[in-house]
Amino acid sequence: MTEDKNLFKKIGWSIYKYFLTLISLFRTNIRDYGMFIALIVIFIVFGYMTDWIFLGAFNFTNLLNQSAYVAVLAVGMTLVIVTRQIDLSVGFIGAFLGAYVVVAVETGGQSVLVALLGALVLTVIVGIAKGYFIAKVKVPSFVVTLAGMFIFKGLLMFKTGNRTISTTNDFFIQVGTGYLPTIEIGEYDLVTLIIGGFIIVFAIMSEILKINKNRKLNIPCEKIELIITKLVMITAVTGYLTYVFSSNKGISYLLLITVAVVVIYHFMTTQTTLGRRIYAVGGNPEAAELSGINVELILIIVFISMGMLAMISGVMYVSRLENASPKHGPFWELYAIAAAFIGGTSAAGGVGKVVNAVVGAIVIMSLKNGMALAGIDANIEPIILGVVLLLAVVFDLYTRNVNPVDLVGIHFAKKQYKEEFAVGKSNFAKAKTELKIAKKEDRKDLIDFEYKYTNAQGAFNKIKDKIRMSVEADFIKKNI
Amino acid sequence: MKRFLVALLVLTVISGLFLGCGERKSSKIKIGVVLPDASEERWANQDGAFFKEELTVLGEGYEFEILFSEGDESKEKQNVEALIAKGAKIIIITSQGSGASAVAAAHAEDVMIIAHDRMAKSSSDVADYYTTFNSWNVGKAMGKHLVDAAKAAGSTSANPSDLAIFAGRVADWPNATYFFGGAFEELQPNLDMFNIVNQDAASFKSLPFITEATFDDAAKDALQAAMQPIDTDWNPETAGIKAAGVVAQISKTSDNVFVLAPNDDTSAAIRLEFAKMQTPYNGYYTTGQDASNVTLASLMGDILTGKGTQTMTVFKDVSKLVKDSVSIAKNVVDGVDGLTGLTSGPSIDGAQTAYSPIDTLLATNPQLTYDTIFATGYKSEAHADFDNIDFAPYK
Numbered sequence: 001m002t003e004d005k006n007l008f009k010k011i012g013w014s015i016y017k018y019f020l021t022l023i024s025l026f027r028t029n030i031r032d033y034g035m036f037i038a039l040i041v042i043f044i045v046f047g048y049m050t051d052w053i054f055l056g057a058f059n060f061t062n063l064l065n066q067s068a069y070v071a072v073l074a075v076g077m078t079l080v081i082v083t084r085q086i087d088l089s090v091g092f093i094g095a096f097l098g099a100y101v102v103v104a105v106e107t108g109g110q111s112v113l114v115a116l117l118g119a120l121v122l123t124v125i126v127g128i129a130k131g132y133f134i135a136k137v138k139v140p141s142f143v144v145t146l147a148g149m150f151i152f153k154g155l156l157m158f159k160t161g162n163r164t165i166s167t168t169n170d171f172f173i174q175v176g177t178g179y180l181p182t183i184e185i186g187e188y189d190l191v192t193l194i195i196g197g198f199i200i201v202f203a204i205m206s207e208i209l210k211i212n213k214n215r216k217l218n219i220p221c222e223k224i225e226l227i228i229t230k231l232v233m234i235t236a237v238t239g240y241l242t243y244v245f246s247s248n249k250g251i252s253y254l255l256l257i258t259v260a261v262v263v264i265y266h267f268m269t270t271q272t273t274l275g276r277r278i279y280a281v282g283g284n285p286e287a288a289e290l291s292g293i294n295v296e297l298i299l300i301i302v303f304i305s306m307g308m309l310a311m312i313s314g315v316m317y318v319s320r321l322e323n324a325s326p327k328h329g330p331f332w333e334l335y336a337i338a339a340a341f342i343g344g345t346s347a348a349g350g351v352g353k354v355v356n357a358v359v360g361a362i363v364i365m366s367l368k369n370g371m372a373l374a375g376i377d378a379n380i381e382p383i384i385l386g387v388v389l390l391l392a393v394v395f396d397l398y399t400r401n402v403n404p405v406d407l408v409g410i411h412f413a414k415k416q417y418k419e420e421f422a423v424g425k426s427n428f429a430k431a432k433t434e435l436k437i438a439k440k441e442d443r444k445d446l447i448d449f450e451y452k453y454t455n456a457q458g459a460f461n462k463i464k465d466k467i468r469m470s471v472e473a474d475f476i477k478k479n480i
Numbered sequence: 481m482k483r484f485l486v487a488l489l490v491l492t493v494i495s496g497l498f499l500g501c502g503e504r505k506s507s508k509i510k511i512g513v514v515l516p517d518a519s520e521e522r523w524a525n526q527d528g529a530f531f532k533e534e535l536t537v538l539g540e541g542y543e544f545e546i547l548f549s550e551g552d553e554s555k556e557k558q559n560v561e562a563l564i565a566k567g568a569k570i571i572i573i574t575s576q577g578s579g580a581s582a583v584a585a586a587h588a589e590d591v592m593i594i595a596h597d598r599m600a601k602s603s604s605d606v607a608d609y610y611t612t613f614n615s616w617n618v619g620k621a622m623g624k625h626l627v628d629a630a631k632a633a634g635s636t637s638a639n640p641s642d643l644a645i646f647a648g649r650v651a652d653w654p655n656a657t658y659f660f661g662g663a664f665e666e667l668q669p670n671l672d673m674f675n676i677v678n679q680d681a682a683s684f685k686s687l688p689f690i691t692e693a694t695f696d697d698a699a700k701d702a703l704q705a706a707m708q709p710i711d712t713d714w715n716p717e718t719a720g721i722k723a724a725g726v727v728a729q730i731s732k733t734s735d736n737v738f739v740l741a742p743n744d745d746t747s748a749a750i751r752l753e754f755a756k757m758q759t760p761y762n763g764y765y766t767t768g769q770d771a772s773n774v775t776l777a778s779l780m781g782d783i784l785t786g787k788g789t790q791t792m793t794v795f796k797d798v799s800k801l802v803k804d805s806v807s808i809a810k811n812v813v814d815g816v817d818g819l820t821g822l823t824s825g826p827s828i829d830g831a832q833t834a835y836s837p838i839d840t841l842l843a844t845n846p847q848l849t850y851d852t853i854f855a856t857g858y859k860s861e862a863h864a865d866f867d868n869i870d871f872a873p874y875k
Contacts, residue, residue: 045494050566051508053565053566056565058564058565059561059562059565062558062561062565066554066557066558066561069554161708162650162651162708162711163650163651164577164578164651166578166580166602166603167580167603168603168604176581177581177584177585177588317554320554320557320581321553321554321557321577321580321581322578322580322581322584322602322603323577323578323580323581323602325553325577325578325651327551327553327576327577328553331552368555368558369558369562372547372555372558372559372562373562373565373566375545375547378518378547378548378550379518384493387489387492387493388493390489391486391489391490391493394486394489395486398486
């Protein structure tokens with residue numbers, strides 16, 4: 001009988017420990033996970049309001065296609081904001097470059113490749129010019145890019161001759177509205193299923209390899225519960241997306257381009273020295289300069305990269321709408337900036353993940369998409385967008401100084417230090433009341449009481465901190 | 481304090497979502513409507529209101545949804561996709577740009593498109609139906625008014641009068657081009673009794689004689705090329721800038737001036753610029769369109785200083801256009817031919833077109849204005865804009 005009880009206890013304890021670990025991970029990394037929670041909340045709210053059409057395959061695919069151009073801009077904008085700059089010109093630059101490619105192909109008769117190369121050359125020149133003014137001449141990026149916004153608005157009107165130019169070339173049609181070639185089995189697309197399955201297998205394998213590597217090198221690896229949870233989540237999300245895409249039309253080229261951009265930029269920012277240097281320049285430009293990083297060059301590179309992403313975004317936009325027009329361009333940069341901030345990029349610089357900015361872009365587009373589906377008055381939409389942005393930034397500020405927390409360790413520590421904690425608490429309470437009485441009676445040796453109060457408070461805080469800082473590892477060794 | 485603020489913000493978001501939702505209607509719809517801009521008078525208060533009225537009357541089995549694109553073409557495509565996701569069989573759209581992406585998105589899902597007042601087409605595809613007023617005739621009415629008024633004022637080839645020409649937004653195809661083309665059909669044979677005061681008069685004189693029947697791609701290119709420098713973008717501010725440019729280089733040759741203004745709003749802005757001249761013209765004759773309140777007031781005899789003093793406007797009864805669009809939509813949902821029971825005409829760009837009638841209102845005939853607008857209750861005599869008018873003689 002006692003054996004069964006022990007078994008139950010063990011199982012119960014494992015489950016309890018699992019949840020504690022999960023919650024501590026969540027609290028520690030709340031900056032990262034906060035916006036995923038927001039996304040899930042938005043999905044559920046709009047799903048409910050639209051009888052679940054919102055989460056259906058057709059609308060979900062449309063949602064991702066609609067967010068594609070904002071997501072690409074948000075990736076570039078994250079790096080710009082990380083380096084403590086801002087770029088207000090990306091809207092009209094993107095629209096101009098999109099129009100440049102369309103005009104070159106449609107009326108100029110150039111091949112798509114030549115037109116794209118031409119646009120790329122223009123982008124690099126513009127990026128160098130912007131970076132030069134901002135880094136070398138030290139004009140604030142706000143002013144330089146604001147000037148750029150006006151200049152490119154005019155150039156856009158010139159380029160399009162003030163009329164809309166329809167796209168007829170197959171390239172634009174494919175990029176804007178085309179999907180990867182599909183093979184149908186039943187109602188589902190085989191190609192998408194294969195890709196989805198492949199991603200899941202890849203994720204699991206890479207985790208296993210990482211665990212093995214860490215074990216070999218004797219690096220403490222993440223707790224096993226977390227790894228399993230992460231894998232389950234990744235499998236669930238990828239599985240759902242695979243289902244959504246395979247039952248609709250497959251993977252669109254817009255999505256493919258976005259994913260490619262995000263993968264490249266994620267790799268660049270987390271695994272290359274260039275990425276590290278960008279974050280260093282953003283976190284502390286003076287220290288970066290003194291450590292030998294060429295801050296000016298980094299800034300120029302960041303603005304060139306922003307320009308290239310603006311070009312990609314512009315081409316995606318004109319392809320999706322099947323025409324280039326002088327009316328395109330306004331507000332793109334504002335959506336990109338909002339997406340970057342909702343994705344947790346810090347306004348003070350040095351902090352910001354590219355993948356999260358994409359999630360931010362999806363959050364913004366889900367709001368717009370969901371409100372259109374639910375038939376909400378168009379006038380309320382920008383109000384809601386603004387409030388969500390404000391919430392995101394406020395959230396970012398309040399969670400800036402979050403200490404890592406380990407609830408399992410705290411659980412053990414509370415048990416171990418129970419007496420010390422109780423003693424400290426009662427001492428503190430006693431000193432507090434004594435001080436209050438002494439103040440009322442206005443005694444001459446008031447200062448003694450104040451000393452006692454401060455000492456008791458200090459001791460109590462010490463115990464509290466000891467408990468708060470305890471980590472599971474401290475206790476595992478002891479419990480052996 | 482912190483928590484209170486956060487809670488307040490979250491509450492605002494959620495309440496905004498639910499407030500804006502309105503009545504909880506069923507999510508599935510049959511008919512979708514996409515209008516360009518909720519902040520423009522026409523789409524919010526005229527077409528938008530009429531659509532709501534007409535579609536609500538249809539009742540059960542014809543569920544509908546009206547969405548606005550807020551001047552953003554990307555939002556327009558989003559709206560079309562949302563309507564399709566909700567099950568719309570047919571979408572009525574007044575496109576923001578060229579409407580190409582909307583047509584493509586709808587046809588990819590076998591949903592029909594009715595272009596309402598503005599054509600929606602891409603390079604390879606076009607809307608299924610198009611409802612419009614006969615824009616060419618609107619233009620002809622404008623041109624005819626200028627020619628008649630000039631003749632009445634004693635203008636001849638020996639004694640030409642000054643003529644200033646402006647056009648609407650070239651990108652608004654086919655409307656602006658048809659207005660201009662129709663006006664020029666009337667003006668071109670009589671150009672010798674006018675002295676064109678625009679900067680590049682020669683470009684207008686070199687236009688050939690074009691009628692609706694002979695309108696082809698070459699004619700379209702020629703007309704649009706002439707319209708480019710005088711493109712007012714349907715925007716009073718832009719019209720004012722263009723007019724100021726013309727006024728700055730005018731050398732008057734006559735006492736009267738005749739102005740081809742594309743609509744009422746631009747006409748008022750152009751009038752303001754002409755009024756700023758050192759020695760303004762004695763006689764000012766101008767065209768317009770839309771029958772705005774200010775114009776109606778001046779046609780009924782009220783000269784509002786500084787506002788558009790117009791001698792003519794074209795009244796397009798938007799409610800009739802909306803009725804046409806709704807009828808086509810109902811026909812399609814019922815499974816019969818779209819144009820059953822409507823006045824059809826030559827198809828434009830390959831879309832089956834239904835035409836609505838227009839009325840020409842002149843300053844010289846206030847009785848007609850009264851009968852068409854006020855007697856039918858289209859606009860109310862009690863409105864503040866008509867305070868200076870005495871309606872008694874017309875009743």
